[in-house]
Amino acid sequence: MANPDKNQKEEKQYLRMTLNERFQHFFLLSSFITLVITGFALKFPEALWVNWFRILLGEGAFEFRGDLHRIAAGVMVAVSLYHIGYIIFTKRGRRFLSDMWFKKTDITDLTQTFKYYIGKTKERPKFRRFSYIEKMEYWAVAWGTVVMGVSGSLLWFENTFLPIISNSGMDIATAVHYYEAILASLAILVWHFYFVIYNPDVYPMNKAWFTGHLSKEEMELEHPLWLEEIEKEEEKNKEQKEEQKESETEKEEITGKPEDERPAAETAETGSKDTDKDLINVIKEEIGKDGSSITEKPETKTDEIVTENKPEENKKEKLI
C-alpha cells in the first residue's frame, strides 16, 4: 500500500538549479564530452573505440576532429566566461559562490564521513547547500578549465607562441594538456558520475540537472541543513505575511468608518475654499458697483453662504 506521508514528501520540490544554471551545465557537459572524444581521437587515431567513431560518423567527419575539438573548446571557454559574469553580477550567482566556498565545517564533515564509512558512527554528516565533495568537484572543474584553456591555446596558436616559449615550452604544454585531459576525464567518469549516477542514494540518477528540483526526501538525505534553512526562511516569510495581513485588517477596522465620513468633510472643506474665492470675486464686483468699503460687506456674505452651504451658482445669483 502507498504510504501517503511518503507521497506527500515526494511531491514537495525544492529548486536546486535554475534554468540559467541548467543551461550553463548543459553547455559545459556537451562541450566537455566533445572535447574528450575528439581529443583522444587526435591522440590515438588507430584505437579500437576511435575506429567505431570513424565508422559511426564517417571518414569525412572523422577528419574534422581537430576542428570539432577547437569549436567545442570555444564553447567551453564561452560558457566559463559567462559563468564568471554570472557569479560576479547576479545576486544568485554571488550567493552561489559564497555557498561554494570552503568552510571549517567541511573538515568536520570529511572526518565524520570517514567515521561513518568505517562504522565508528551511525550518524551521517549533515550537509548544507553544497557538500565538501561538490565543492571539490566544482573547484577542480574551475582549475581544470584554466589549465586546459591555457595549454590548449598554446597548442592552437603554435605559430604565435613557439618563438616565445620555444620547443621545450610547447612539449610541456602538450604534456600538461594530455595528462590533465586524462585526469579531467577520470574525475568526471569516476568521481562525478559516481555521485550523480551510481551512488545508491541517488541511483538511477540525480535528475536536478534537467528538472532543476530535488524532492523533500532527497533534500533530507543529501542537504538536511540547507532544508532546515529553507524551512526556517519559509516560516519567517509566512509569519511576516500573516503579520502584514493582520495589520492591514486592523487598519481597515480603525480607518474604515472615518474614511466613509471623510469625503463629506473633505467636500465641505473644498466647498468653503471655493466659496471664499467666489466671495472675494463677488465682493470685488460689489465694490465696483456701489464703491463701499471691503470691510463692510464681506462678513455678512460669508456668514450667509457658509451657514447655508448652498450650491455655488445659487450663492452667486443670490449675492448679485
Ligand code: HEM
Ligand atoms: C578550452 C579547452 C581546450 C582547448 C583550447 C584545447 C585545444 C587543443 C588543441 C589545439 C589540441 C591540438 C589539436 C591538434 O593536434 O589538432 C588539443 C589536443 C588535445 N586535447 Fe584539447 N583543448 C581543450 C580542452 C580539452 C579537454 C577538456 C580535453 C579532455 C578532457 C582535451 C583533450 C585533448 C587531447 C587528449 C589532445 C591530444 C593531445 C596530444 O596530442 O598529446 N582538450 N587540444
